[in-house]
Amino acid sequence: LDVPGPVRVLALLDQLGINRESVLVIRGDTLVTGDVLLGPDDTVEVRPVISGGAA
């Protein structure tokens, strides 16, 4: 998914309609916080963290 940059992580999640509590945003081998400004050439993984099956 291509999103025009620069864009802050929180704004990106808002654009994608994703609750910030339910994901991590990973750039390279580390995490980025919501205030980080992503550049046009950055690639990030938005990784869901919610798992089900609790019984």
Place this chain on the structure above:
Amino acid sequence: MKCRRCRAPAVIEVRRHNAGFCRDCFLRHCRDQVARTIADHSMIGAGERVLVAVSGGKDSLALWDLLLDLGYETDGLYVGLGIGEYSDASGSYAREYAAGRGARLVEVDLPTAFGFDIPTGARAARRVPCSACGLSKRHLFNQAAVDGGYDVVATGHNLDDEAAVLFGNVLRWDTAYLGRQLPVLPAGDGFVRKVKPLVRLAERETAAYCVLAGIDYIVEECPMAEGNKHLGYKDALNAIEAQSPGTKAAFYFGFLDRGSSLFTPVAAAERDALSPCVSCGAPTTGEVCAFCKLAARARGE
């Protein structure tokens, strides 16, 4: 954003603590939270052997890693549930972690040992898959701990899991479940002590711990969990949490502090009525335990 502890650039924000952390301080924060939970609830005594229930997912691998780092004598237990490629992949993550840490992984394969898998068992017993799975895992964790002479079974239930289960129990006012929804269930009557040392960490934090500690885990959700009601409860709670950080923790820890004791007599009465299953010897309220009934139905007996 800066790290609350050392002022280096933060890599994760934990909004309910109104704090950001750099990698090293976050890993330390997680260890501190787990150590505090174990101490506050007297979860693990000196010299006790701990069996960690390991699924290959973020929570259980983070838990095993944290307990090893804290110096506890732990082995892992992986239960193969026969859920196709998902079980194959999750088992690989558990084995790779154990090999990398030089830790011992005990394995029980449900289809090999008991002649059925979770999809078959759920269909035969007309249970939702997560119910058949949870029932089987609870039985097998306890049995493996008894057989192996362990003092404690540790599971990777996190704050989100506990808040979601509490939410569901309150929606139904299920007083027996509310009475035993505790971070420690004591040993006795055929049960090994069960502990949940991750209850002070949200699942976003256990996932972050794995990423930052370099632990590979299975990211994909179990295919059988689609439509699971706890996922709906988590979505609802996260919608509230996004507006009001700290709500999940206040809900769960408020229950432990001010609500759970109201329900423990109900759970205690249920526990007093337990007797050994005539088939396997596990404690049960009936003549035959729920796991043996499930296994018999799944095998068409």
